[in-house]
Amino acid sequence: MSDEKPRQDLRLRTKKFALRIIKMCEKLPSNRAGRILGDQVFRSGTSVAANYREAYRARSKAEFISKLGDSQKELEETILWLELLGDSGTMKPARLTLLLNECNELMAIFSSIIKSSRG
Secondary structure, three states: OOOHHHHHHHHHHHHHHHHHHHHHHHOOOOOHHHHHHHHHHHHHHHHHHHHHHHHHOOOOHHHHHHHHHHHHHHHHHHHHHHHHHHHOOOOOHHHHHHHHHHHHHHHHHHHHHHHHHHO
8 A cells, every 4th residue: 555656557457457348348249148247247347446446545454455355356256257258158268368367467466465465
């Protein structure tokens, strides 16, 4: 919570991630799997940025850590929906690789921040 520049960059990065999720959802087929899985990944993927924004404005270290944990939960859920989109054949897995990579990178960043905030 002490370094303003990386925190600001992470606000922008999570927002860009949410926008990428939105754009990916727009390309999903309008069949049942596309609609249902798309709705799920849309919610969880955009929630990452919303929860990080709440963490960014946390009133305490405990609240900050809690909101980052919420972001991690949403990332984990997003990973599941992205995997299901690929495994079900709803979207080509190769088209999901960059989003999955970003999920994993954000997860690692949040884990590191939580660990250092607790220490």
